[in-house]
Amino acid sequence: MQATEQAIRQVVQEVLSQLSKNGSVPTGHVTPAGNHSGGDWGVFQDVDSAVQAAQQAFEQLSQAPMESRRTAIEIVKRICEEQAEELGRLELEETKIGRLDHKIAKLKLVRSIPGVEFLRSDAMSGDAGLTVTEYAPFGVIGAITPVTHSLPTLAGNVVNMVAAGNTIVVNPHPAGAKIASEGVRRFNKAIFDATGLQNLVTIIGTPTIESAQAIFDHRGVRVAVVTGGPMVARAALKSPKRAIVAGPGNPPVVVDETADIDNAAESIVTGAAFDNNLLCIAEKEVFAVASIFDQLMNAVSKHGGYRLNAQQTAQLTSMSFSPPKEPGEHHVLNREFIGQDASWLAAQIGLSIPQNVQILYGETDEHNPFVPEEQMMPFVPFVRVPNVDTAIAMAKMYEHGFGHTAIIHSNNVKTITKMGRIMDTTLYVKNGPCTAGLGIGGEGYPSFSIATPTGEGVTNPMTFTRQRRCAMADGLRII
Numbered sequence: 313m314q315a316t317e318q319a320i321r322q323v324v325q326e327v328l329s330q331l332s333k334n335g336s337v338p339t340g341h342v343t344p345a346g347n348h349s350g351g352d353w354g355v356f357q358d359v360d361s362a363v364q365a366a367q368q369a370f371e372q373l374s375q376a377p378m379e380s381r382r383t384a385i386e387i388v389k390r391i392c393e394e395q396a397e398e399l400g401r402l403e404l405e406e407t408k409i410g411r412l413d414h415k416i417a418k419l420k421l422v423r424s425i426p427g428v429e430f431l432r433s434d435a436m437s438g439d440a441g442l443t444v445t446e447y448a449p450f451g452v453i454g455a456i457t458p459v460t461h462s463l464p465t466l467a468g469n470v471v472n473m474v475a476a477g478n479t480i481v482v483n484p485h486p487a488g489a490k491i492a493s494e495g496v497r498r499f500n501k502a503i504f505d506a507t508g509l510q511n512l513v514t515i516i517g518t519p520t521i522e523s524a525q526a527i528f529d530h531r532g533v534r535v536a537v538v539t540g541g542p543m544v545a546r547a548a549l550k551s552p553k554r555a556i557v558a559g560p561g562n563p564p565v566v567v568d569e570t571a572d573i574d575n576a577a578e579s580i581v582t583g584a585a586f587d588n589n590l591l592c593i594a595e596k597e598v599f600a601v602a603s604i605f606d607q608l609m610n611a612v613s614k615h616g617g618y619r620l621n622a623q624q625t626a627q628l629t630s631m632s633f634s635p636p637k638e639p640g641e642h643h644v645l646n647r648e649f650i651g652q653d654a655s656w657l658a659a660q661i662g663l664s665i666p667q668n669v670q671i672l673y674g675e676t677d678e679h680n681p682f683v684p685e686e687q688m689m690p691f692v693p694f695v696r697v698p699n700v701d702t703a704i705a706m707a708k709m710y711e712h713g714f715g716h717t718a719i720i721h722s723n724n725v726k727t728i729t730k731m732g733r734i735m736d737t738t739l740y741v742k743n744g745p746c747t748a749g750l751g752i753g754g755e756g757y758p759s760f761s762i763a764t765p766t767g768e769g770v771t772n773p774m775t776f777t778r779q780r781r782c783a784m785a786d787g788l789r790i791i
């Protein structure tokens with residue numbers, strides 16, 4: 313029985329694919345190359361055309377069996393996995409931030425992002441009959457993606473959103489638009505060849521703030537999904553459209569006197585060094601109690617950290633930040649320093665250190681701009697505090713209420729619980745690197761979009777669905 317169903321599905325799939333290639337499926341303008349007019353395998357120069365193509369793709373996807381979604385997602389995962397080295401190198405060459413080994417690792421991680429297997433239906437059965445709740449797509453989703461993980465975020469969004477039956481129009485960060493567009497071309501071509509579906513994801517080839525705004529405002533876009541920093545998060549939250557916002561973070565780490573110090577040091581280096589500290593979940597500042605502070609500082613150097621003295625730390629600070637333009641405003645981060653290697657940062661202050669150093673670190677007070685600002689570079693400030701309550705209070709203050717990520721190293725259950733309650737963050741990691749919160753070294757699944765101010769958490773296919781209820785009165789209950 314199963315074999316017959318499978319065979320029928322395959323035949324239907326092949327017929328659909330053939331028809332579509334011949335331009336006979338009502339999918340809009342099908343050129344001989346299989347593209348919507350004006351598009352280059354999903355890459356468009358204007359928002360209207362990109363949305364229109366994504367709308368047509370949504371109509372086509374809505375008619376296709378679930379198996380087509382599975383196939384499309386498998387293609388995105390396969391391309392990210394098999395072409396990770398080439399695509400990772402292209403992303404690094406274009407964005408000039410981060411590390412090649414971790415650009416490759418992030419693309420390979422797309423394999424673990426949940427797809428259609430994550431979808432479910434709910435049922436309520438009782439005297440009055442049977443009611444089923446199904447999780448339906450929204451339609452066209454507008455996605456804004458960051459430069460820190462341009463193609464991985466796009467690919468992860470495609471896996472989640474297509475699993476739920478949506479299509480996507482993307483406004484990438486201008487500094488990562490080429491690699492994002494290249495990914496879109498490769499995905500769409502391979503998906504079209506395998507399924508006949510085209511333009512499941514469209515992208516603005518030359519994106520601007522205006523094109524992002526036009527996507528927020530477009531009537532054809534049902535939901536905006538934004539992954540980025542404070543400016544774009546604020547813009548999305550002001551938009552009248554439903555927005556799912558994966559906003560900025562400034563993850564603090566607390567280390568108390570009961571912690572496994574060696575594990576704490578190793579975890580801090582592992583998390584903070586990943587892609588040169590570009591991750592929004594990465595360890596950005598450490599508050600450690602005085603009784604273990606020196607021991608922790610020594611342990612960090614055993615795990616790939618290079619300690620700067622007070623003068624070197626001050627030098628790096630003054631090169632990495634300019635003073636606030638107005639009193640009370642933020643320090644201004646020197647964008648040239650973002651995502652650079654530790655050895656490059658060291659060279660800026662006249663230090664020659666081995667290439668394999670993972671992070672720079674040093675003791676600072678809480679007012680050093682590296683503490684309050686989201687630096688996104690491999691220098692981690694360590695602040696000495698008298699006790700764990702002070703550490704938690706500072707962690708709370710310098711997380712700024714983003715509600716993103718907080719980390720603790722402690723073996724005191726009461727302290728761990730207390731900090732978790734006070735921080736109230738989306739991710740709370742204990743006794744491991746930040747990545748444990750995304751299923752790397754911890755339980756769970758990954759995503760490159762962690763919806764913080766809007767509360768959806770680590771996004772998955774269910775995040776991109778709307779509920780539809782189907783009620784049968786007085787019937788279909790068979791017990």
Ligand code: NAD
Nearest residue numbers: 457458459484485524540541544558559560561592761762
């Ligand atoms: P960014 O805010 O500079 O850019 C993000 C995107 O928003 C880009 O596509 C950019 O072109 C666009 N944009 C910026 N300002 C805009 C505005 N006013 N209106 C419309 N669009 C606008 O961020 P980035 O440097 O690319 O990425 C790093 C930031 O993103 C960090 O703050 C990091 O914490 C955050 N981030 C969060 C997550 C998460 O899952 N929560 C994931 C990755 C990155």
